[in-house]
Amino acid sequence: MEEVRSTTAWVATHSSHVTVDFTGIEKVAENMKNSLPKVEWDFEGIHYFDNGPLTVQYLLVLDTLNFCFWPDEEMSYDHLASGLKVTLESDKSAFDADRLQKYTGPQLRKMLNWSRPLPLEDERVRLLHEVGLELERSFEGKASKLVECCDNSAAKLVALMTRHFPGFRDHTVYKGHQIFLYKRAQIFAADLWGAFKGEGYGHFEDISSITIFADYIVPAVLQQLGVLRYRSSLDNTIKKNTEIVSGSEEEVELRACSVYAVEKMKELISKKTGKQVLSVELDLWLWAFGIQCPSLQHHRTLSVYY
Numbered sequence: 001m002e003e004v005r006s007t008t009a010w011v012a013t014h015s016s017h018v019t020v021d022f023t024g025i026e027k028v029a030e031n032m033k034n035s036l037p038k039v040e041w042d043f044e045g046i047h048y049f050d051n052g053p054l055t056v057q058y059l060l061v062l063d064t065l066n067f068c069f070w071p072d073e074e075m076s077y078d079h080l081a082s083g084l085k086v087t088l089e090s091d092k093s094a095f096d097a098d099r100l101q102k103y104t105g106p107q108l109r110k111m112l113n114w115s116r117p118l119p120l121e122d123e124r125v126r127l128l129h130e131v132g133l134e135l136e137r138s139f140e141g142k143a144s145k146l147v148e149c150c151d152n153s154a155a156k157l158v159a160l161m162t163r164h165f166p167g168f169r170d171h172t173v174y175k176g177h178q179i180f181l182y183k184r185a186q187i188f189a190a191d192l193w194g195a196f197k198g199e200g201y202g203h204f205e206d207i208s209s210i211t212i213f214a215d216y217i218v219p220a221v222l223q224q225l226g227v228l229r230y231r232s233s234l235d236n237t238i239k240k241n242t243e244i245v246s247g248s249e250e251e252v253e254l255r256a257c258s259v260y261a262v263e264k265m266k267e268l269i270s271k272k273t274g275k276q277v278l279s280v281e282l283d284l285w286l287w288a289f290g291i292q293c294p295s296l297q298h299h300r301t302l303s304v305y306y
Ligand SMILES: Nc1nc2c(c(CN[C@H]3C=C[C@H](O)[C@@H]3O)cn2[C@@H]2O[C@H](COP(=O)(O)O)[C@@H](O)[C@H]2O)c(=O)[nH]1
Pocket: 040, 041, 042, 043, 044, 066, 067, 068, 069, 070, 075, 076, 077, 078, 191, 194, 212, 213, 214, 215, 216, 217, 218, 283, 284, 287, 291, 306
């Protein structure tokens, strides 16, 4: 995760389209210092949970598919989480590694109770197959084995995920430098931590090492809070819902500056309160705020990473 931290900081100090506003960070930190808002994991009540290895399998499948909902206005993360939950409740072997390798687009639609093609459906199917195959080859088909290999380290888990599953390698090149964001790999660690309440499969000694998960909701919230400022051309692009190309300077800056800004916010809140704040806690608060704000306009990039 050090790579995520240092490379996103590099983007923030070389950015052309997005600026991190330290006065904005100061204001948010000042507001938060007296009442650190805690958002419960699964505040929506949409996830599968049985306190065992099947929950780990569920979360891995969920985060394999946890990207790009916006092209269909009615599709959202909630549909995915609850659709997979219902599927697993009615068929406990639905996410066995051999079955993951065989799903088709129409079968995935059925799982999510969806009648039209899903956004990036072929990519979703390909990534499911990839995860099933590698789980079978290296982890006896079980996501729980993968987690057991990590010695209660979230950093090790992210490293293992990105080593074994190419679809989780969320990195890019910006102004000649390799930038790491690792959104879905980190969110998998955070989901385990949240679901198991920091115990069992969710026990990570270094949960403080993970950063926020750079998606399309958090940058929009940060802009609304005055923490990020956009150049007018980027602002117009977002307001007009014009697509931003994956890997473009604008896209990388939106994501990387979000990670960097929340790291700075976290340091400031910790300094003001004398208490350790986690990026994952700030992320959940920002994200929950964002999805409850339907007028929030976010950037649109077709991507399998977020
Ligand atoms: N930064 C950040 N991004 C997150 C999440 C989550 C869900 N986390 C669950 C874990 C525990 C909680 O109870 C949450 O339910 C999804 N996303 C991203 O949002 C986008 C979908 O948005 P919309 O189109 O409106 O459904 C998409 O990029 C998706 O990947 C998060 O926590 N943090």
